[in-house]
Amino acid sequence: MRPRRAALFPFLCLLGVPALRAQQAPADGQWTMPGKDYAATRYSALGAITPANAPRLVPVWSFATGVLGGHEGQPLVVDNTMYVVTPYPNVLYAFDLTREGYPLKWKYRPEVNPSAVGTACCDAINRGAFYAEGKIVYNLLDGHTVAVDAATGRELWKTQVADLGQGETTPMAPFVVKHHVFVGPSGGEFGIHGWLKALDLETGRVVWTAYSEGPDSDVMAKPGVFRPFYDKGTDLGLSTWPPDVWRRAGVPVWGWLSYDPALDLIYYGTGNAAPYNPEQRAGDNKWASSVLARRPEDGALVWAYQFTPHENWDFDANAEMILADLTIGGRPRQVLVHFDKNGFAYTIDRRTGEVLVAAPFTTLNWATRVDLASGRPVVDSSKLTGASRGNIKDICPSLEGGKSPASPAAYSPRTGWFYTATNNLCMDYQASRSTHIAGTPYIGANTPYHAGPGGYMGAFIAWDAARGRKVWEIREPYPVWSGSVVTAGGVVFYGTLDGWFKAADATTGRLLWKFKVGSGVVGAPITYRGADGKQYVAVYAGIGGDWFLLSGDVRSDDPADIRPPADFMPDIARHTSQGGMVWIFALP
Amino acid sequence: MDLRAAVAALAVLACNRPQTATSTPGGPPAVRNDAIVSAGGQAPPATTLTNPFAGDRESVPQGEGTFAAMNCDGCHGIGATGWVGPSLVDGRWRYGGADGAVFHSIYYGRPRGMPAFGGVLSEQAIWKIVTYLRAQPVPGDVPTESWVSTRP
Numbered sequence: 041m042r043p044r045r046a047a048l049f050p051f052l053c054l055l056g057v058p059a060l061r062a063q064q065a066p067a068d069g070q071w072t073m074p075g076k077d078y079a080a081t082r083y084s085a086l087g088a089i090t091p092a093n094a095p096r097l098v099p100v101w102s103f104a105t106g107v108l109g110g111h112e113g114q115p116l117v118v119d120n121t122m123y124v125v126t127p128y129p130n131v132l133y134a135f136d137l138t139r140e141g142y143p144l145k146w147k148y149r150p151e152v153n154p155s156a157v158g159t160a161c162c163d164a165i166n167r168g169a170f171y172a173e174g175k176i177v178y179n180l181l182d183g184h185t186v187a188v189d190a191a192t193g194r195e196l197w198k199t200q201v202a203d204l205g206q207g208e209t210t211p212m213a214p215f216v217v218k219h220h221v222f223v224g225p226s227g228g229e230f231g232i233h234g235w236l237k238a239l240d241l242e243t244g245r246v247v248w249t250a251y252s253e254g255p256d257s258d259v260m261a262k263p264g265v266f267r268p269f270y271d272k273g274t275d276l277g278l279s280t281w282p283p284d285v286w287r288r289a290g291v292p293v294w295g296w297l298s299y300d301p302a303l304d305l306i307y308y309g310t311g312n313a314a315p316y317n318p319e320q321r322a323g324d325n326k327w328a329s330s331v332l333a334r335r336p337e338d339g340a341l342v343w344a345y346q347f348t349p350h351e352n353w354d355f356d357a358n359a360e361m362i363l364a365d366l367t368i369g370g371r372p373r374q375v376l377v378h379f380d381k382n383g384f385a386y387t388i389d390r391r392t393g394e395v396l397v398a399a400p401f402t403t404l405n406w407a408t409r410v411d412l413a414s415g416r417p418v419v420d421s422s423k424l425t426g427a428s429r430g431n432i433k434d435i436c437p438s439l440e441g442g443k444s445p446a447s448p449a450a451y452s453p454r455t456g457w458f459y460t461a462t463n464n465l466c467m468d469y470q471a472s473r474s475t476h477i478a479g480t481p482y483i484g485a486n487t488p489y490h491a492g493p494g495g496y497m498g499a500f501i502a503w504d505a506a507r508g509r510k511v512w513e514i515r516e517p518y519p520v521w522s523g524s525v526v527t528a529g530g531v532v533f534y535g536t537l538d539g540w541f542k543a544a545d546a547t548t549g550r551l552l553w554k555f556k557v558g559s560g561v562v563g564a565p566i567t568y569r570g571a572d573g574k575q576y577v578a579v580y581a582g583i584g585g586d587w588f589l590l591s592g593d594v595r596s597d598d599p600a601d602i603r604p605p606a607d608f609m610p611d612i613a614r615h616t617s618q619g620g621m622v623w624i625f626a627l628p
Numbered sequence: 629m630d631l632r633a634a635v636a637a638l639a640v641l642a643c644n645r646p647q648t649a650t651s652t653p654g655g656p657p658a659v660r661n662d663a664i665v666s667a668g669g670q671a672p673p674a675t676t677l678t679n680p681f682a683g684d685r686e687s688v689p690q691g692e693g694t695f696a697a698m699n700c701d702g703c704h705g706i707g708a709t710g711w712v713g714p715s716l717v718d719g720r721w722r723y724g725g726a727d728g729a730v731f732h733s734i735y736y737g738r739p740r741g742m743p744a745f746g747g748v749l750s751e752q753a754i755w756k757i758v759t760y761l762r763a764q765p766v767p768g769d770v771p772t773e774s775w776v777s778t779r780p
Contacts, residue, residue, distance in 0.1 A: 158703065158741010161712060229702065474699070479743055481702020589711050614775045 069569025071117045072171040074213040075448060076525075076566070079363035080298040082450035084567045087528035088575040089627060091545040094531050094552040097577070097625045101142055105620035107131070110562050110584020112446050113168030113213055114523065115622065116176070117568040117578075118190060121145060123171070124622055127584070128157055128164035128181045132188060138571040142624075146193035153204060156182035159479070160209040161229040163588035165562075167296075167446065172216040172241060179210040185223050185239060197244030201225075201237050205479050208232050215297035216241060217306060217336040224293025228311040228356065231482035234291035236308065236332075238339060250339040252291035252310045252327050253277040259327065260334070261341040268343045269393040270415040271326065280324035288476050289321060290314030291328045295358030295445045298376070303391060305333045305342055307376055309357035309445070316354055316485035317471040319426040324349040329357045331378060333393065343393035347380045349416060352425045353406060353469065354439035354485070355382040360448045361390075362458065366506045368396055377505040379449055379460050381441030384410055384417070387505045399508030401501065402442040402462045403492035406435055427484070431470040438467035438489045440519060446585055448564055449503075450526040455546055457511055458503040459532045461520035464492035465608075489590075489608050497609065500524070500534050500542075502549060512549030514542075518609060521585060523564025525577070533577055535561020537587065538615035541579055541623065557581035559619030560612075574626055582620040677728035680752070681759045691760025694753050698745065708761060713742070719766035730758045 069086060076082045089097070105111070109127040116123040122135040122142065132148040157164045160181060169178035175187045175196060183202030188195055201223050202208035207230020215222045221239040225232060234252035239245065251258040256266075259277045273279070281289060292311040299306050313321055313328035329348040334341055348355045361376040368375070368387065376390040383404035387397035398410035407417035423435050440463050443449070449460035467487045474484030491497045498520035502511040522535035532546040537560040543553040560583030567577045681687040695701060695708065703713035714722060723733050734754045737744030745754060 154739045155741050158713060158738075160741075163712070472696075474702075475697060477699055480699035482699065483702045486706050611775060613773070 070119075071114070071566045071568050073116070073215070074114060074168045074170065074564075075296055075298065075360060078217075078299040078301065079451075080296055080360045080448070081362060081364070081453070082448060082523065082525045082564070083452050083527070084525060085528045086567055086569060086575045089527065089531050089567075089577070090529040091531060091550070091552055093627055094543045096627055097543065097553050097555070098628050099555060099623055100576070100626045101624040103133075103135070103142075103622045105131070105133075105582070105622065107582075107620045108584075108618040109582065109620070110163040110165040110588060111580035111582030111620055112165045112211070112562050112564075112585055114564040114566045114580070115578050116169055116171050117566065118171045120571045121190070122578070123169055123176055123190070125166050125169050125178050126620065127166050127582070128152060128154075130166055130178070130180045132169070132176060132178065132193070134190075134193060148188050148193045148195065150180055150184075150186060150195075150198075152180045152184075153182035156204055156209050159204055159207055159230070160211060161226060161481075162586045163584045165211045165446075165585050167211055168213040170214045170216050170221075175241070177214045177216060177221050177241070179212055179214060179223055181209050181211055183208055183210050183225070185210070185214060185221065185244065187221075187241070187244060199239055199244035199246065201239070201246065206230065206232055207479050207481075212294045213296065215299070215306070217299050220247060220336055222297055222306065222336075224308070226292050226294040228290035228292040228314055229481050229483050230479070231288040231290060231314040231476045232292060233287055233289070234293055234310060236293050236334070236339070238336070248339040250334060250341070251277070252293065252332075253281065253286045253289050253325070259341060260339045265335075265340045265342060267392075268345065270345060276324075276326045280326040282322055285321050288314065288482070289325065289328070290482075293358070296360040296448055298361050298363050299336065300363055300374075300390060303374075304335060305390070306336045307331060307333050307361040307363070307390065309359055309361065309378065311356040311358050312354045313351050315474040315476075315482045317425075317427045317474055318350060318352045319428060319471070320473065320484070322350075325351060329355055329382075331357060331361055331376070331388070331393075333390070345388065345393045345395065345415060347378075347384070347386065348382050352423075353382070353435060354487075355380065355441070356445055357381065359441075359443060359445035362449060362451045363390060364451050364453070364505070366456070368506045375505070377451065377458055379443040379458075379462075379503075381437065381439070381443065381445060382406070382417070383437045383442035385503055385505065385508065386410075387508070397505065397508040400442075401460075401503055401510060402499075403436040403464050403466065404442065425469045425471050425485070427471045427473050429471070431468055433468050434466050435469055436466035436492055437463060438465040439487055440465055440489065440586060444519075444521050444586070446562065447521050448523040450524045450532065452526040452532075452546055454528060454530065455502070456504070456506070457546070458505050459524045459526050459534075459546065460501060460503065461522055461524065461534055462499050462501055463519040464494065464497055464499060465489045465519060466492050491608065498537075500544070502546070514544060514549055514551060518612060521587070522561040522579075525565045525567055527567055533565040533567070533579070535563070535565065535579055535581070537561070537583060538612060539581065539583075541565070541581075541625075555625070557623050558616075558621055559583050560587065560616045562587065570626075577625045579623055580621065581623060583616055583618060677731055679727040679731070679755050679758055681755050682727060684759060687756040687759040688763045689760075691756035691758070694749070695757055695760060698749065700757070703741075708764065716761050717764040717766065719769065727758050727762060730761060731755065734758070
């Protein structure tokens with residue numbers, strides 16, 4: 041709760057102010073895509089709200105979505121209209137921001153197969169929509185992508201992209217580059233065969249499908265085009281698995297994408313290998329827990345890097361890849377920055393896939409460091425898991441991740457720092473042999489959590505990715521599972537599981553303001569310029585997501601459903617319960 | 629482990645059975661399963677079913693083994709204490725807690741993601757899962773939860 045300065049060198053940010061290129065969007069005051077811009081910075085050039093006046097922020101509007109469950113993702117604001125996608129049943133609301141009380145222009149209520157609710161691993165969440173060429177594009181939980189006319193709410197197309205019967209669901213936010221819509225599935229806990237699809241923006245037709253694992257033809261790694269920095273060779277997605285195991289090996293794509301227009305590359309992370317018992321899948325398991333760089337036009341893989349080879353701990357790498365230009369060792373570098381579930385923050389040359397900096401951003405003990413020459417983590421073998429190894433105690437981070445991939449970080453080109461929610465959780469890991477039965481979970485592990493050293497379970501931090509150093513942190517009693525937004529005004533916003541929405545000084549980490557929003561925050565705040573020219577900040581309240589798996593008492597629709605997995609934080613129900621709200625704040 | 633492996637083998641055998649089940653006298657009507665998919669909320673037939681293994685102690689570990697082997701624990705949690713699917717050992721039932729109602733839920737599926745295992749598992753295997761679940765101790769229902777100390 042109190043700011044802690046690991047190291048505070050405000051003058052260094054002046055030295056490190058990067059060349060602003062890809063990440064500098066015009067200050068149009070809108071929010072048209074999940075990560076604000078193609079670089080996924082979640083940085084807004086609006087500056088009316090400052091550390092000096094933020095303590096005077098007040099709520100100016102709220103709306104109950106009518107849905108319980110985890111409200112992940114973020115609203116969009118386009119042409120003075122706010123678009124909100126709810127968790128299942130995935131209603132799309134369009135609010136008129138030019139009128140008193142922001143009445144609805146329309147709402148779109150799709151038909152969604154309710155079976156998807158129980159097939160989604162971790163609550164019936166949705167991570168938001170993308171605006172492109174007059175269309176709101178988003179995914180329904182049951183494996184469909186839809187495009188809706190942004191002006192009228194009329195459905196333009198609806199395409200089935202995923203197969204519920206195989207355990208595939210689609211809570212991910214789509215990403216649009218030129219005329220392609222990119223979507224991927226969840227289902228790392230169901231032994232799916234992970235992929236990224238490109239759909240035609242005009243028609244919804246599937247243009248290409250690039251798998252996460254399998255032969256080069258499936259992975260779309262073409263000779264002469266695929267030039268990884270570390271792992272060279274052909275059919276790596278085949279040779280790093282036991283025969284046929286790759287066909288049901290998970291490696292889902294449910295996080296965020298980014299795009300560098302100059303390099304013409306899209307970047308995204310892949311999820312865990314299935315099952316959780318690693319003894320059923322000997323080898324590196326490429327390209328699980330990796331970052332992939334593809335050409336948006338034909339899907340060709342240009343480079344790939346695996347954060348966690350032969351992943352043993354459910355360390356998905358679906359977290360965002362934020363594109364920035366940083367000065368590292370005196371040289372300007374075009375990088376992507378990624379906070380992995382495995383607890384390392386990576387700064388990677390986004391042209392080549394070379395790891396420039398890798399350092400722990402939270403409690404981490406499964407590896408000692410990342411060897412930059414080979415790109416591989418130096419693993420502590422006592423933390424390796426497997427059905428034959430019994431119950432491995434006290435692995436940090438837990439499989440909730442050092443940071444949840446569902447909690448996107450932000451990057452301020454003004455400070456040169458990254459801002460992210462983190463977890464300070466560790467776990468025991470008892471793996472067991474699992475049988476693949478299509479459409480049922482394919483897991484094979486029991487992994488109870490406990491708080492990491494210090495007893496607090498989360499923190500919101502500022503990170504210097506050029507040096508691999510924490511700049512400041514605000515400790516929180518519970519894991520922090522919200523996204524963040526940082527502004528030209530020098531203010532960074534985030535929310536907490538116990539239902540606070542907070543503003544902090546982006547330079548010092550000083551808490552400026554907080555407001556109790558009624559339910560825990562697992563969504564990502566945004567900021568925009570309203571029809572009246574004022575700066576507004578919006579965020580969802582609605583605890584859920586992975587918390588849904590653990591929680592007992594916050595399940596207000598089933599109040600007696602108290603579950604042992606949540607016993608590491610039994611008092612969360614004292615502070616919050618389920619809900620679903622859209623909040624908007626402004627200066628009076 | 630031996631028992632569990634044996635049950636897993638049985639489960640695999642069960643999976644390889646023909647995908648259409650036949651009715652048996654006094655048993656449930658046949659249900660068709662081309663694959664393990666949700667039954668989409670089919671109404672259970674209006675018959676009262678009797679658990680042939682009710683109270684049978686030997687059926688409990690067998691049902692527990694099938695519960696793990698068929699990945700039931702993947703959704704309902706290890707020990708059936710709840711995960712993405714509800715707890716099955718807290719005495720609270722969304723679709724009825726009588727043996728026959730629990731059998732219906734497993735055999736026909738339920739609309740929010742519970743697959744139908746009729747035609748995949750034998751009736752006997754399902755009844756043993758029911759017997760396992762019903763044998764678990766149910767904690768007392770304390771409606772009040774307090775964080776305020778009542779001691780001076």
